[in-house]
Amino acid sequence: MSVATADGLTLAGRDRRFGLLLTAPGLLSLLIVITFPLFFTLYTSVHDYTLLTPNYDTFVGTENYQEALDEEYLPGSLWVTTKFVLASIVIEFIIGFAVALSLHATRRFGSIYYLILLAPLLINPVVVGLLWRMLLHSELGIVNYTIGLVGISPVSWLGDADVAFWTVVLTDIWHQVSFMAILLVAGLAALPREPYEAARMDGASTIRCFIHITLPLMRPVIAVAILLRLIFAIKTFDIIFIMTKGGPGTATDLISYYIYRAAFFGLDVGRASAMAAGLLVIILALTAYLYRYMNSLK
């Protein structure tokens, strides 16, 4: 039975009111920094809002969305994004898993390896972009200088369309691979020891243990790690902005940079907002799937 207090509220009710009071500032700031831009974008996406005529006088409905879909260069950007996401995640997963397995088996200096591994992840993406742009500079960069010492002619890391794509992929991998590795190593640490011992008694080799025990048992962690990286990779912007500005040509024109260009070079904020809303739907769908998947594991 609930107990009423002097102000007519139950104890639980007072608790709730007090809790709401405490969280109000946080909720309010969340509302301002997340919900407001979100609705502002959605609102803008249904108006003819350009930087030349920055007003909401003309309601255009779904016209911006229609225009965005009809754009000549959008499919190209989507394709580049897909390639970028797949390449970086697949390579990050393979390297990350290998690193996680080695770290898991490491008995000494584990924390030192962790520190080294974590360092790139702690660097701001803008700094990562600047760092690699300088390292890979075709005339002044240390990479070209070093390979020049062994007689390899300089590579235009960011100027050649084919090379530039892989350059940004590798930069992203350098930056993010430890995220994958750390998630996976945490997963490995949480695996039960007993099935491995049972497998040893059954006569399973290390490789068989990996295939028949580690991989199946790690499936939930692997799925979560890949989905999280997928969500982040689709949104990649900073590295592109700093290193290539989407070029050369459209070789590294990822969707988020494409949207940025539509808004601030094409000046058509309404259309850019429509594309941003579309991207949001894709990421929301992935997030919802991730959330459901993680819930299904409980």
Added chain:
Amino acid sequence: MANIVLEGVTKVYGQDILAVDNIDLEIREGEFMVLLGPSGCGKSTTLRMIAGLEEVTSGNLKINGEIVNDVDPADRDLAVVFQNYALYPHMTVERNLAFGLKLRKTPQEVIDRRIRDTTTMLGIDNLLDRRPSELSGGQQQRVALGRALVRDPEAFLLDEPLSNLDAKLRAAMRTELIKIHRMLGKTVVHVTHDQVEAMTMGERICIMREGRIIQVGPPLDVYRHPADSFVAGFLASPPMNLLEGKLAGHHGVNEVDLSAISLPVPRHRRAPLRRHAGSEVVVGIRPEDVHTEEPAEGVHRRVDITVVAVEVLGPEVILVADLGSGQEISVRQGPTFEAVAGARIPLYIDLEQIHFFEAGSGLAILHGGASGPVRPELGSYLKEGGPEAPA
């Protein structure tokens, strides 16, 4: 069938954590050996060394006469049933059972036949398509047992396999394990901290403490002749009452002084005590060797006590009594016994059955009624733990 011998086997973890300290033990072919002891006594480590899951730091481990210290676990032809079952969680019951056989390149028809025979024997043939997460604890336990049986190994190593089961299921599985052992006649090493399991299942019990073996022997032997006060206080429930006393009286052996009361030592029992005349001892009295009514036979001493508590268990009643001076004693009584806490009643302590242990080392000096006839109430105690108590 395997004969397993440990010679001076020691296990040290890291630099200086001594888990098993120079133990010698022979587990005979076809024997059901129980390693019994409290948590951290080294019994599981010993089992894991036999299995090959832990390296032997020093000493020799022999299976069928061959030193196997460096032999891979898979090549020792032993099967382990783990405490947490250790089933492969993503495989069905059938694949769990088949996994080890497949790795050994057993022909499919042999695998099928063995799985059929084993699952029928264990009554899990209807669970073949299920995954471990879809099974109850008892069913998982059976699958784990089945995975060991299906391999048809030289010996079975059971690492507290019953400790995660509820009391009823545990009693049933005890019986079943004994049956299976009788049927297959294979060597079994069973690790447990449950003395009822040890008493009812083991052909021999090996009692361990702090990495050392304290005593090895058939359950009744160990029960009647505990090597020290630790063993005496570990076996049976309630265990032997251990009271601090001092040998006193004429020549220092005629009686034992328990501060509030003193118990005379019958003349014919005094000889072994002479070496300890006048010194401190631990007096062991089994709960069943104390009576509330004076028995017609035997030599008893009446003491008047205060009832502290009465635990009614159904088939028996445990009376906890204060001997005065704070020393408490548990007394086993029949189901009809009644008393209220605080009441003063007389107790009759059987002077022939009292055990004496050294005060410091706890080593046995004199066992109670050691040379006496087998007492029927002991047999009934054993049967109570499980219907299949070994002879």
